[in-house]
Amino acid sequence: MSVSKNTTREDFAFRGGFAERAKKELAKYPASRKQSAVLALLDLAQRQNKLTNCVTDNAMSSIASMLGMSVLRLEEVASFYTMINRKSVGKYHVQCCMTTPCMLCGSDDLLPFIEKHLGIVCGESTSDGLFTLSRVECLGACANAPVVQINDDFHEDVTPERMGEILRKLKPSKKNVAKVSPATRGAKL
Amino acid sequence: MSSSMVKITIDGKEHECDSSLTVLQACEEVGIEIPRFCYHDRLSIAGNCRMCLVDVSPGPAKPQASCALPIASGMNITTASPSVRKARKGVMEFLLINHPLDCPICDQGGECDLQDLALSYGFDRGRFIENKRAVSEKYMGPLIKTIMTRCIHCTRCVRFANEVAGIDSIGMVGRGESVEITSLEKTIDSELSGNVIDLCPVGALTSKPYAYRARSWELEKTDSIDVMDAVGSNIRVDSKNGKVMRILPRLHEDVNEEWISDKARFSCDGLACQRLDRPYVRDEKKELVAVDWQEALSRTATSILEAKNRIVGLAGDHSDLESMYALKKMLLALGIDGFDTRQGGACYDPGFRHGYLFNTGIGNVSRADALLIVGCNPREDAPVVNARIRQGWLQGNLRSAYGIGVACDVSYPCNWISDSSSALLEIASGKDRLGVFATLNAAERPMLLLGYDALERKDGKEIWKLCGKLAEKSGMIGEDWNGFNMLHRTASAVGACEIGFNRRENGINPLLVSMAKGEVDVAIVMGADEFDLDSLEKCFTVYIGHHGDRVAQVADVILPSAAYTEKSGMWVNLEGRVQMGFAAVAPPGEARADWRILRALSEHLNVVPSWNSLQELRVALWKEHPDLRELDGVLQADWHSLGDVVSRKEGLHATPIVSRCKNYYMSDPISRASSTMAECTRARRELREKDKAA
Numbered sequence: 001m002s003v004s005k006n007t008t009r010e011d012f013a014f015r016g017g018f019a020e021r022a023k024k025e026l027a028k029y030p031a032s033r034k035q036s037a038v039l040a041l042l043d044l045a046q047r048q049n050k051l052t053n054c055v056t057d058n059a060m061s062s063i064a065s066m067l068g069m070s071v072l073r074l075e076e077v078a079s080f081y082t083m084i085n086r087k088s089v090g091k092y093h094v095q096c097c098m099t100t101p102c103m104l105c106g107s108d109d110l111l112p113f114i115e116k117h118l119g120i121v122c123g124e125s126t127s128d129g130l131f132t133l134s135r136v137e138c139l140g141a142c143a144n145a146p147v148v149q150i151n152d153d154f155h156e157d158v159t160p161e162r163m164g165e166i167l168r169k170l171k172p173s174k175k176n177v178a179k180v181s182p183a184t185r186g187a188k189l
Numbered sequence: 190m191s192s193s194m195v196k197i198t199i200d201g202k203e204h205e206c207d208s209s210l211t212v213l214q215a216c217e218e219v220g221i222e223i224p225r226f227c228y229h230d231r232l233s234i235a236g237n238c239r240m241c242l243v244d245v246s247p248g249p250a251k252p253q254a255s256c257a258l259p260i261a262s263g264m265n266i267t268t269a270s271p272s273v274r275k276a277r278k279g280v281m282e283f284l285l286i287n288h289p290l291d292c293p294i295c296d297q298g299g300e301c302d303l304q305d306l307a308l309s310y311g312f313d314r315g316r317f318i319e320n321k322r323a324v325s326e327k328y329m330g331p332l333i334k335t336i337m338t339r340c341i342h343c344t345r346c347v348r349f350a351n352e353v354a355g356i357d358s359i360g361m362v363g364r365g366e367s368v369e370i371t372s373l374e375k376t377i378d379s380e381l382s383g384n385v386i387d388l389c390p391v392g393a394l395t396s397k398p399y400a401y402r403a404r405s406w407e408l409e410k411t412d413s414i415d416v417m418d419a420v421g422s423n424i425r426v427d428s429k430n431g432k433v434m435r436i437l438p439r440l441h442e443d444v445n446e447e448w449i450s451d452k453a454r455f456s457c458d459g460l461a462c463q464r465l466d467r468p469y470v471r472d473e474k475k476e477l478v479a480v481d482w483q484e485a486l487s488r489t490a491t492s493i494l495e496a497k498n499r500i501v502g503l504a505g506d507h508s509d510l511e512s513m514y515a516l517k518k519m520l521l522a523l524g525i526d527g528f529d530t531r532q533g534g535a536c537y538d539p540g541f542r543h544g545y546l547f548n549t550g551i552g553n554v555s556r557a558d559a560l561l562i563v564g565c566n567p568r569e570d571a572p573v574v575n576a577r578i579r580q581g582w583l584q585g586n587l588r589s590a591y592g593i594g595v596a597c598d599v600s601y602p603c604n605w606i607s608d609s610s611s612a613l614l615e616i617a618s619g620k621d622r623l624g625v626f627a628t629l630n631a632a633e634r635p636m637l638l639l640g641y642d643a644l645e646r647k648d649g650k651e652i653w654k655l656c657g658k659l660a661e662k663s664g665m666i667g668e669d670w671n672g673f674n675m676l677h678r679t680a681s682a683v684g685a686c687e688i689g690f691n692r693r694e695n696g697i698n699p700l701l702v703s704m705a706k707g708e709v710d711v712a713i714v715m716g717a718d719e720f721d722l723d724s725l726e727k728c729f730t731v732y733i734g735h736h737g738d739r740v741a742q743v744a745d746v747i748l749p750s751a752a753y754t755e756k757s758g759m760w761v762n763l764e765g766r767v768q769m770g771f772a773a774v775a776p777p778g779e780a781r782a783d784w785r786i787l788r789a790l791s792e793h794l795n796v797v798p799s800w801n802s803l804q805e806l807r808v809a810l811w812k813e814h815p816d817l818r819e820l821d822g823v824l825q826a827d828w829h830s831l832g833d834v835v836s837r838k839e840g841l842h843a844t845p846i847v848s849r850c851k852n853y854y855m856s857d858p859i860s861r862a863s864s865t866m867a868e869c870t871r872a873r874r875e876l877r878e879k880d881k882a883a
Contacts, residue, residue, distance in 0.1 A: 070360075071373065075373065
């Protein structure tokens with residue numbers, strides 16, 4: 001994995017509700033242990049960035065200085081968790097679990113199906129910027145494998161047919177636009 | 190620490206071991222070596238390579254990682270059963286899956302842990318038919334070359350940087366198969382960075398300057414002593430075809446453990462550049478012309494014998510005991526007593542042995558619980574000692590550190606109070622506002638580091654005495670603890686004090702003043718290049734040295750000598766430890782060891798010394814200074830007062846203490862000639878500029 005070059009021109013700062021929530025997160029820990037808030041802040045920064053749904057380099061250095069840690073230490077955390085995106089991600093982040101239980105229950109058929117359906121390979125985004133497909137490790141819902149996480153929602157016991165339905169709902173053809181509710185974004189932590 | 194002995198069985202034999210040990214350490218103690226990649230004595234335990242698997246009962250019915258398993262009473266450990274072997278073979282096969290197996294072109298080849306262990310645990314062919322992963326190279330500065338595809342993710346480098354060097358610029362990003370070691374393309378900003386090359390069990394981090402220069406089995410290995418600072422780190426000089434190829438640390442638990450500074454390790458390429466390889470004499474046209482030894486020596490002798498005024502002798506930062514002793518004897522035989530090594534003019538009275546030693550002892554540094562730094566940057570002046578201080582802080586021993594002088598990052602929290610010497614006076618009075626005195630006084634093992642930035646001032650001697658007073662008053666001097674430490678910067682300083690080569694209280698300053706005044710006819714400069722050259726203008730300068738550095742350009746006679754890797758010699762480190770180094774290679778061209786030059790010169794001066802060989806010279810030296818006979822021995826000095834502080838405020842100058850070491854990487858003729866050190870200088874400057882911009 002190479003560390004992404006992902007800069008935006010404007011400086012990063014938590015704004016509005018996000019600033020409030022960041023403050024709340026920081027308040028949970030004693031000052032000498034404020035680095036404990038690292039994941040919460042990374043998540044907030046990602047949610048605030050509605051444009052590319054990822055943590056930008058500016059956000060990284062800003063959070064690093066907020067928490068008094070080096071950017072490299074922050075990068076270690078951010079790159080470990082698949083929930084934190086360091087590269088720009090489409091509106092819907094389709095995360096297909098590929099760990100053993102899901103694989104045994106058919107995720108190795110599911111992933112090629114999604115790739116074919118969206119016309120992209122794992123790790124890419126569709127040209128309309130709507131979908132990004134990634135493979136992830138265990139999502140912790142093995143009882144109902146295979147599991148696909150799209151943004152904050154889990155889809156369990158997924159078959160290729162159901163997957164197709166779900167994806168079609170997210171990208172409605174022009175006829176039934178009104179019926180589809182937008183996916184929950186920026187929801188609770 | 191509470192520890193007790195417990196009975197365990199290792200491979201069928203009963204042993205009694207300290208309960209604080211891990212299984213791996215216990216096995217090591219009884220002489221069984223467990224293969225490992227990630228475990229390292231001096232780093233925290235990671236337990237991620239899984240090579241050290243052993244069978245343990247009672248316990249789960251699967252092999253356990255011995256490095257991370259503490260021993261317990263009644264434990265039965267099997268280290269060589271077929272199941273253990275099979276498990277380790279499995280681990281090895283996994284490790285080799287993504288390893289490129291490019292040993293023939295790898296610099297680590299021949300001294301690689303992975304290579305060695307693959308011999309015992311490897312399979313004779315690979316079963317992996319999938320694609321291997323490849324990882325892009327990372328930039329870690331001018332010293333460390335990375336071939337990251339070879340990395341097995343033991344994280345030794347990350348732990349070293351974090352724990353020993355105290356920097357957070359090496360890290361591991363990603364997870365699973367995409368894990369990578371990186372520094373985010375930044376130069377590793379540490380004086381100890383080269384040690385990650387030794388730590389790396391594979392060829393992922395190798396030495397950039399040494400890349401593709403030699404194979405490890407072609408090298409001739411010679412034990413020596415580092416002279417780049419006063420610590421006296423034990424080094425091994427690896428040479429090939431009469432050239433120094435690289436320098437590696439040697440283990441010495443009480444001095445450098447197994448680390449050395451980057452300057453010690455990497456400045457060796459300077460030994461091949463700018464060398465003086467034949468004698469020169471300045472002719473009527475003020476030009477240096479090459480002559481033979483006979484002429485150079487007779488010319489030198491004539492000017493010395495004709496001298497009406499004074500003659501002075503200056504020895505440099507790298508001078509060994511024997512050459513200083515030979516120079517001193519020659520000058521004394523001529524009735525001259527003007528000699529010294531303290532080029533910066535450090536003021537202290539060399540008559541007080543405890544006043545110029547590092548009395549605490551390097552091995553005890555990490556036990557100190559309070560620290561006051563006066564006028565030095567231990568991180569640059571003695572990186573290895575500073576790592577020990579940091580270790581003490583990490584272990585929780587060192588609770589408070591204060592500094593007087595130029596504030597700098599010492600890799601552990603240090604409160605830089607002031608850069609004025611009056612702050613010291615305030616602390617010594619026992620009533621300072623910050624309570625530094627109270628902290629030192631309350632501490633069980635307080636320690637004081639007195640450096641050259643404070644001593645190389647007009648009020649240096651007052652500061653020195655004041656520090657002595659403070660040490661006495663704050664309980665630094667006890668039965669089994671002496672916290673007064675001079676942090677010397679040069680390898681020759683303590684040796685010169687021990688043999689009476691440094692005798693004056695003000696270093697070479699008075700000598701320089703009389704030289705500038707024209708009261709000196711001849712200056713014999715032995716490897717000293719750090720003082721003000723203007724003072725040489727009015728005297729006939731004889732330079733005995735190995736590099737065409739500063740003094741060689743103005744010298745009237747140049748007598749080429751051997752660098753530290755080219756001669757056998759003794760050096761006394763800052764704690765007073767006498768250590769001997771051996772010649773790894775021959776000096777270039779017609780250059781000769783310093784003692785030979787001085788022996789020949791003495792003959793021309795009709796003051797023939799009693800010794801004809803280096804051994805005879807040493808015997809003469811030891812006869813006069815029997816304490817120096819015991820190699821690797823440290824003779825403690827008893828404490829008595831350093832003398833009264835003359836006047837209170839009047840003795841001290843108001844000017845702030847400034848740092849005299851402008852560039853860590855280039856501080857002597859060898860490192861100035863080294864292109865690697867030039868690269869480091871450039872990289873550090875760029876890093877600082879980048880930091881400033883950000």
